Amino acid sequence: MSLPQERRLVTSIPGPRSQELLARKQAAVPPGIGTTLPVFVTKAGGGVVVDADGNSLIDFGSGIAVTNVGNAAPRVVSRVQRQVADFTHTCFMVTPYESYVAVCEKLNRLTPGDHEKRTFLVNSGAEAVENAVKVARHATGRQAVVVFDHGYHGRTLLTMTLTAKSMPYKHRFGPFAPEVYRVPLAYPFRWPTGPGNCAEEAYAQAVDVITKQIGAENVAAVVIEPIAGEGGFIVPARGFLPRIARFCRDNGIVFIADEVQTGFARTGDLFACEDEGVVPDIICTAKGIAGGLPLAAVTGRADLMDKVHVGGLGGTYGGNPLACEAALAVLETIEAEDLVAKARRIGEIMLPRLESLKERHDVIGDVRGRGAMIAIELVEPGTKIPNPTATQEIVKRCHAEGLVVLTAGTYGNVLRFLPPLVMPEHLLEEGLSILEKAVSMVTPMA
Structure with missing residues (x-):
């Protein structure tokens, strides 16, 4: 150093x-x-x-x-320096470049699950979560989105709505996006009947809200952080995440893991979902993906991702070539070190x-x-x-x-x-x- x-x-x-x-x-x-x-x-x-x-x-x-x-980080610096001398931007949707594809290939391989996947790149964690919800709604034909107490998902209109905490994230910024519903998170330290009952009771309460107040058949997606970030680094009681994932699978609901803060080796696994063997339908990543350059990704089951029409996804700067080279260097560094x-x-x-x-x-x-x-x-x-x-x-x-x-x-x-x-x-x-x-x-x- x-x-x-x-x-x-x-x-x-x-x-x-x-x-x-x-x-x-x-x-x-x-x-x-x-x-x-x-x-x-x-x-x-x-x-x-x-x-x-x-x-x-x-x-x-x-x-x-x-x-x-x-x-x-040396690998990041080296790759970005080489790229900035070649070109800084073309827009992948206009004239593509290999590094974008290489990042997507690596994420398809490294994220949980051995099913066929697709990835597309955006600029921020909030943008990734918002696009994941778009994909889920399009693929299922449903509208409702379920999120959790203490969750944080971003500052755009939809992700601000998904976020639980009012001050400073939501205060006086309404009205908020429709069809967003909140259920309890298994928060062991603050669970009323104690941590031993937390996973089972929180799951039961969440399912009760979904089935009685929303209707599982109306839910496009459940969005959850495997460890709540801004909400206080809350590690859900063991068993809670697998139960929620199984409920989603049984009811045709897209399970979206927001790994924006937990991803890329931060929690002692490459992705936090891996700790309990949870395989998301869609996983959102950002923050640690590119060593400080703005990049985020949405990686999901091919059968979901392929349903969106041509032109329905994208953005001018998404998958910028400098950020893509940085991401490839980050993944090399995680493995090499x-x-x-x-x-x-x-x-x-x-x-x-x-x-x-x-x-x-x-x-x-x-x-x-x-x-x-x-x-x-x-x-x-x-x-x-x-x-x-x-x-x-x-x-x-x-x-x-x-x-x-x-x-x-x-x-x-x-x-x-x-x-x-x-x-x-x-x-x-x-x-x-x-x-x-x-x-x-x-x-x-x-």
């Missing part, structure tokens, strides 16, 4: 140059574009980001699960330390996640009442010490950790020590 893999603070966070740039941002960019940590980055790679003041921060965010292979195993190793390091922290501080109500997609949920000590105040104070202290961390959760009380899969272990350990210190400063020992 070209950048020194070390935390280095030479100014306060943010430093004077970042503060100058923040003032420019505030004058030029609407406040609706929020910023988690206002340090302006000049370089990044491995497990660090370097800001305009020369500070080197430990990165537990990966650009929200985008730079799984690291920032400026065995990043699936590295994600599992990150989980093996993080989970025991976080469980130990939970034992010492009862402000931590839950530790959860898989691989390198880990979270802690913060509560009022001795209760399950969400504690967003403590969450924000811990974030503030982590940022001041040079650790990039992100929040999540329907109640704003979850700290989520998404380190690059190539992060050196010494930085991972140091980041956890910073977190432990921040928790200790905010809340007394249990």
Whole structure:
């Protein structure tokens, strides 16, 4: 790695140059574009980001699960540099190019299931989910779409409607798209009768809503994140996803897995569905697919995908040649560096330390996640009442010490950790020590 893999603070966070740039941002960019940590980055790679003041921060965010292979990963840089010198755009729908086809071929091969598949490329996770719903509606002739509590699927009109949380994603942006219905998610930590009953009871409640309020015969698709992302890194109770997938199969409903945040080795499998052997009819991917270049994909059963008429799918920039080359480099890197195993190793390091922290501080109500997609949920000590105040104070202290961390959760009380899969272990350990210190400063020992 070209950048020194070390935390280095030479100014306060943010430093004077970042503060100058923040003032420019505030004058030029609407406040609706929020910023988690206002340090302006000049370089990044491995497990660090370097800001305009020369500070080197430990990165537990990966650009929200985008730079799984690291920032400026060598294979990505090399392939993109070669491509940008040849051509930057033709529009695949006008004059196609091989790299688009190569990405689709790889996704058809690598995504769960040995059935015949087709893939097409778009620009973002929201666009992928929206197009997956289009395919499902067209193929089934049905209109209703079922989603889950705590789900997040994007910011377009349809995906904003699919998203559960109002503030900040939906507040005053209505009216919303029709024929979208929400059912319970198997959320073990908050299930009223306890985690042991969660999978069965949540499934029963979901089916009850679908059959009584919608009619299974009217449902085109069920859309679910195998691990809820923005909703708080909620790992559904084991057995819930296979039950939902089986219900869809039995009722002619298209099962759509939104793997935008969970895909490409993040959870210790190439795709999170693989953990319980779930095979989606359609899988949506983005974020980690192209090392930071805008790309997303919709991969599905050939019999579904082939039903859409010519011209019914597409977009000017979808499958841009630079992004396609980056995606091919990402997939090469995941395989060559065995990043699936590295994600599992990150989980093996993080989970025991976080469980130990939970034992010492009862402000931590839950530790959860898989691989390198880990979270802690913060509560009022001795209760399950969400504690967003403590969450924000811990974030503030982590940022001041040079650790990039992100929040999540329907109640704003979850700290989520998404380190690059190539992060050196010494930085991972140091980041956890910073977190432990921040928790200790905010809340007394249990």
